[in-house]
Amino acid sequence: MLSVSEDQIRSIGEVLSNDKRPLKERFRALFTLRNIGGPLSIELIGKCFNDPSVLLKHELAYCLGQMQDEKALDILISVLDDKNQEPMVRHEAAEALGAIGSDEALECLQKYKDDKVIEVAETCQLALERINWLKNSEEENKGLSQSLYNSVDPAPPSSITNIDELKKILVDEKATLFNRYRAMFALRNIGTEPAIAALGEALNYGSALFKHEIAFVFGQMQKESSISYLKHSLENDTENEMVRHECAEALGSIATDECTEILNKYLSDEKRVVKESCVIALDMCEYENSPEFQYANTLTST
Numbered sequence: 001m002l003s004v005s006e007d008q009i010r011s012i013g014e015v016l017s018n019d020k021r022p023l024k025e026r027f028r029a030l031f032t033l034r035n036i037g038g039p040l041s042i043e044l045i046g047k048c049f050n051d052p053s054v055l056l057k058h059e060l061a062y063c064l065g066q067m068q069d070e071k072a073l074d075i076l077i078s079v080l081d082d083k084n085q086e087p088m089v090r091h092e093a094a095e096a097l098g099a100i101g102s103d104e105a106l107e108c109l110q111k112y113k114d115d116k117v118i119e120v121a122e123t124c125q126l127a128l129e130r131i132n133w134l135k136n137s138e139e140e141n142k143g144l145s146q147s148l149y150n151s152v153d154p155a156p157p158s159s160i161t162n163i164d165e166l167k168k169i170l171v172d173e174k175a176t177l178f179n180r181y182r183a184m185f186a187l188r189n190i191g192t193e194p195a196i197a198a199l200g201e202a203l204n205y206g207s208a209l210f211k212h213e214i215a216f217v218f219g220q221m222q223k224e225s226s227i228s229y230l231k232h233s234l235e236n237d238t239e240n241e242m243v244r245h246e247c248a249e250a251l252g253s254i255a256t257d258e259c260t261e262i263l264n265k266y267l268s269d270e271k272r273v274v275k276e277s278c279v280i281a282l283d284m285c286e287y288e289n290s291p292e293f294q295y296a297n298t299l300t301s302t
Contacts, residue, residue: 004036012036013044019051023276024283026056034063039071046075049085055245055276057089065096066152073100077108080120087117088242088273091209094120098127099152101134119242122177122209126154129178148189149220154213155181157189166190167198171205180206181213188217193225200229208240215243219250227254231262234274244269245277252281255288 015021015029033041045060061079064072079085079093094112097105109128115121133156137144144156155178160166169175169183184202187195196218203214215233218226233239234247248266251259263282269275 006040009033009036009038009040009044013041013047016044017048017051019053023053023056023279027059027280027283030056030059030063034067037067037069042067042069042072042075046072049075049079049089053272053276054086054088055273055280057085058092058273061089061092061096065092065099068100068152070100070102070104073097073102073104076100077105080108080112080124087119088245090115090117091119091123091242094123094127095154098123098130098154101131103131103135106131118207119209122207123154126177126181129176130155133178147185151220153181153185155185157185158182160186161190163187163190163192163194163198166195167202170198170202173206177210180210184214184217188221191221191223196221196223196225200226203229203233208242211240211243212246215246215250219246219253222254224254224256227251227256227258227262230254234262234266237270241271241273244271245273248274248277248281249284252277252284253288255285260285 012029012032016026016033018026030045033045042064045064048060049057051057061076064076076093076096080090080097082090085093090112094109097109106128109124109131112120113124113128115124137156144159147153158166158169158179160169160183166183166187170180170187172180184199187199199214199217203211205211211233215230218230230247230250234244234251236244248263251263260282263278263285266274266278267282269278
């Protein structure tokens, strides 16, 4: 937890909660609070789940999960319980409960594992499997849950290293979602061009939840060879908005000139969550290509 005064934290919270501020500023405030951590940051994040922006609320839940602080459980459970919240927000609350990994979340996740909203149901099933895996896994295997990308993932990577075998699991719609996710994260960690091609092909298979996670993984990997796959899904206006939004944010992480060109085309998309994702993604592109970022990268690589 960073050392910041209570007044400073509250000032950051005011930026986050002010829907008159540009969305990119509010996102920066959110991620600052996530990095600071602690009960006050959690409280201020939790107060923003009545915001009109689905994208922001989804990101609130994501950050609470990544903080892995049990003090956020009550907030996340109330969001998952709220049927008036958008599916994308409830799904992220369920994933966050899985990321925290507490037994206290099991009852709520069990309650919604057959939810009428498929994205919510599938996420609850995944979260339940992750918590059970953490409880039952051998001590030496628990290190698998530590991501190479400093993220808390919905499933640990598979121990399989053969790309063809992993791809077979990845596109097998009869396999459990948990095992398909494990194959996905294993391919992410391998990171070669054949692994990227396997992930790209799988972007055409399965549920919106599954495809959106592949897009998220591409954003983590930041490989230019994934751009064509992300572009194809973003351009498909019949694709679920959850998938298209994640493709936009992944393009923002990759941050090439081509990514900027693609994202600019969808700044007026009819889906608000896609449009806002492009705004945030373009801000990411600008930051990734800024002198400040390049300098920081030089410092961390030496």
